Amino acid sequence: MTPKPLSFTILGTGALGGFYGSRLLMGGSVVRFVAHSDLELIREQGLRIESPLGNQHHLAVEVYSSADPIPASDVVCIALKTTQNHRLPELLKPLVREGTLILNLQNGLTLEEELAETFPQTRILAGLCFLCSNKVGPGHIRHLDYGRISFAALDERAGAWIPLLMETFGAGGIEVESLPSLRLARWQKLAWNIPFNGLSVLLGAETDALVTDPDARRLAKQLMDEVAAGAAACGVPFDAGFTGKLIEATERMTTYAPSMRLDYLAKRELEIEYLYLRPLREAAKRGVQLPAIEAIARQLSFVDRRNRADQGHG
């Protein structure tokens, strides 16, 4: 489509942004990172990426502070924790110009709708990431497994960008696919995230312990079925058997600690708002209660508050 390589500005140099940004760079794109706490370190030493796709010890990257003037990019990627989303309008405003595409790599519900309220003229895509990657230190990313991105558009206008993005990420060695319904894709992702993120924190267990214990597995299925009820209430019902297959797929997965568990262990704020409270709210607007998800969300809010209050003693 365009002979020039695509340019990306990536908000966040964590497990998600650091990894995908480095893959885009490998694939020949222009990549500009916006970093916060590890800005100086990345500027001096570059990014350190460990990955089955190849290790980089000092990957030199273009890196900016959010206060810097940043050159205009074709695509602005959101790779921050959703706990930072109150800062998004301020962070995005200088980056979003006429023709800029916003690609949101976060997890949760109503993220793109909320962006569209602030940037009604802007094309917005979601990239749902099936990725197991951790930030293990400043500027240091450990990609363990997977990496697929499923693209879905808020509207047709943005959808026209999907083929080019698939090609561009594909050139960086990333598996890609395109999904027809953003809302269905978001709810289907929640069907995994709601049980396994929350229970990994509340029960202090990784995915294999949860999926092999009969009670934790039944509870995961109960939560998934409530997600399915929420999706149906919002007009995007799952196929029959979807949640059952998702449990079975989790059984075949390499065991790992979901990101919420890593956040909890690092005493970072948990992503409760977009992963739990928004789905509850969207279902409730349509008159549907999801009581087990509500119970889990309240437990998470309790442990999150205590966990961060304990920070000093950690």
Next chain:
Amino acid sequence: MTPKPLSFTILGTGALGGFYGSRLLMGGSVVRFVAHSDLELIREQGLRIESPLGNQHHLAVEVYSSADPIPASDVVCIALKTTQNHRLPELLKPLVREGTLILNLQNGLTLEEELAETFPQTRILAGLCFLCSNKVGPGHIRHLDYGRISFAALDERAGAWIPLLMETFGAGGIEVESLPSLRLARWQKLAWNIPFNGLSVLLGAETDALVTDPDARRLAKQLMDEVAAGAAACGVPFDAGFTGKLIEATERMTTYAPSMRLDYLAKRELEIEYLYLRPLREAAKRGVQLPAIEAIARQLSFVDRRNRADQGHG
């Protein structure tokens, strides 16, 4: 009614049986304890009771093993953990004769109905204990606060015994009351036990932390309201405002660790069956699901299994 003092055989010398048995003894009743692990110690050194009602360092008591021939008593008190209830028919058979009353001091649902299946001719009372007492060592009970027993009968035949029992426990310094409906009383007790026992284990918190945190409090209320729905399904609806008042009453209580939390910390089996699974089953029989309680019960089953599997590692 009878000039002779009443005689009691008390199954269990824990926080409940040890405390109430000692109070009955103080009040002039004949008391026979059936002990298991601390039989020899109690036989040699007596019971040690610490209580605002008075301390006893070496309270000499009649104590038996369940294999001993035990003299017939007027009342057999069940003060074992419900995790032992599979042993009840065998333990009770030699103790229950014509005219014996069974007084069940345990927490949970369908306890008396189950006893009535094994002992259809026997009069059965429930004594719902509002007690804060811990077993802190072999033969060593620490009573912290409260102690009221609310008596309720399975049928009118057993109900005729209530005044005499009230008088007898009252003579031992125990506050007593009589409740008209056993099933309503059991469900109302669950309205406190289901949230506060389970959450104290899952959230690792005592009652004050739970009731003052906005999310834990909302969750406790959500669970209580599901208990109310279960009670209504079983034909014993709560008064409007009951659960709200119960939350407020908990706020005014001395903070403490509910018994399930103590069991968890001591790596003892948790009383999930009669406190959670039976209420879920009774409601489900009437077509009512209690999804938040179900979620909590499944989490408890998971942590209980892991907790006891870890026993070897301390």
